[in-house]
Amino acid sequence: MLKIFKIGGGIIDNEQELEQFLKTFSTIEGPKVLIHGGGKGASKMLNQLGIEPKMVDGRRITDKATLDVVTGLYAGNINKNIVSILQKYNCDALGLSGADGNAIQGSKRPVKTIDYGFVGDLTDNSINTKLFQLLIDNGITPVVCAITHDGNGLLLNTNADTIASAIAVALANKNEIELNFVFDKIGVLRDVNDDSTLIPKINENLYLQLKEEGVIFEGMIPKLDNSFNVIKSGVKNVCLVHAQNINSDIKTILC
Amino acid sequence: MLKIFKIGGGIIDNEQELEQFLKTFSTIEGPKVLIHGGGKGASKMLNQLGIEPKMVDGRRITDKATLDVVTGLYAGNINKNIVSILQKYNCDALGLSGADGNAIQGSKRPVKTIDYGFVGDLTDNSINTKLFQLLIDNGITPVVCAITHDGNGLLLNTNADTIASAIAVALANKNEIELNFVFDKIGVLRDVNDDSTLIPKINENLYLQLKEEGVIFEGMIPKLDNSFNVIKSGVKNVCLVHAQNINSDIKTILC
Structure with missing residues (x-):
């Protein structure tokens, strides 16, 4: 990977x-x-x-x-x-x-x-x-x-x-790719002020549903639209993750 | 080379x-x-x-x-x-x-x-x-x-x-090396104001002689001392050359 x-x-x-962040990043094994x-x-x-x-x-x-x-x-x-x-x-x-x-x-x-x-x-x-x-x-x-x-x-x-x-996308041809967007939340949250409402996994059906419900809105929409396009182009997972959690499972995985 | x-x-x-200079540099063949x-x-x-x-x-x-x-x-x-x-x-x-x-x-x-x-x-x-x-x-x-x-x-x-x-010096272990110091003269000149007095080749004996004669003086001495040290450490040639002449023979070769 x-x-x-x-x-x-x-x-x-x-x-x-x-x-x-860089200290943690350096401990991540593999390419x-x-x-x-x-x-x-x-x-x-x-x-x-x-x-x-x-x-x-x-x-x-x-x-x-x-x-x-x-x-x-x-x-x-x-x-x-x-x-x-x-x-x-x-x-x-x-x-x-x-x-x-x-x-x-x-x-x-x-x-x-x-x-x-x-x-x-x-x-x-x-x-x-x-x-x-x-x-x-x-x-x-x-x-x-x-x-x-x-x-x-x-x-x-x-x-x-x-x-x-x-x-x-370019490297997905020869590698299994996980793309991580490091940002200021721990992932996609049902309630933006409550980290316990983290949604750990979102596929395209759930994404459409979350947009309809208004859970995902504004600036997050182009970010996630882009992420699902990247997945369609061969990238295995796109993750939204906080800097502190890049070497843990606390994140939202788009797949 | x-x-x-x-x-x-x-x-x-x-x-x-x-x-x-970069246009000429790009035409130089080899590594x-x-x-x-x-x-x-x-x-x-x-x-x-x-x-x-x-x-x-x-x-x-x-x-x-x-x-x-x-x-x-x-x-x-x-x-x-x-x-x-x-x-x-x-x-x-x-x-x-x-x-x-x-x-x-x-x-x-x-x-x-x-x-x-x-x-x-x-x-x-x-x-x-x-x-x-x-x-x-x-x-x-x-x-x-x-x-x-x-x-x-x-x-x-x-x-x-x-x-x-x-x-x-470090790369001389596995490669034949020519080190070129690009500078504002066409090389070492007997008369600093006359390009026709270019000295095309200087070995260590000639260098000592040129220093005694006062042809090489001041700031050129540490530069050439360093160059001969580099040659002793395995580099084949050190050249002093004008930017315009990097792909020609007009230069001083120290050897």
């Missing part, structure tokens, strides 16, 4: 929580991949540099100055910090942007109504499975940041959930 | 020169490794962030704020820019800090009279030859930035010439 984990800004912005988002550091850094973050409909526009900041932060500071901590815990991590070894080739998002700037979209052929397989087969844990490239010298800011899903 | 190239700040700070320094971006960025660069005896002191800036810039911006340009020219480059795959493990420089801060020194066992060999044997070109780690979660700012020499 190849286990893929995606962590977001919440953990990255909290030094102690990140260290604890694994880590994908990380960015956190609030980019806005903070843009602010320090006097560059105003550009947002349209709540989404960041990646102009050249923003691209430079996120490239330095995601591919440099955050990625190397994670890799060096994992090395400390004897996990042989190796950081990758999409440009490295042509790991992930995207394309600049076409301008329709909004110009998102240097933002990358992925296709079914974006992932260099040969590179990931080479590293994994040699006991190396790829640590992937949310910067891809277009193969023509352009770096592109890319959604980390999208990258995690694309890697999971 | 495995060819190793080290480039410094002069090229990195000049967008057109860097692109031209190769690129090591890059940092350039003036770090001082500029520190300045923009209102952090005063700390210097003692002309050497930068790497405090925590400086380490963060150089990590983002060297391992993020510069490294990923170089890698993405090489990918454009069909060179399958993969960026590495010393933490990635435990490529280069250094140790924090001990405090004697000066505390250099987060600066790494290397030993004979610093280079993970297995990782470099794995990448090279799979047609991948490692692109190494001047950030190492101590194996205990600490990133360390490290001299790029030192890294290049250490990689060359």
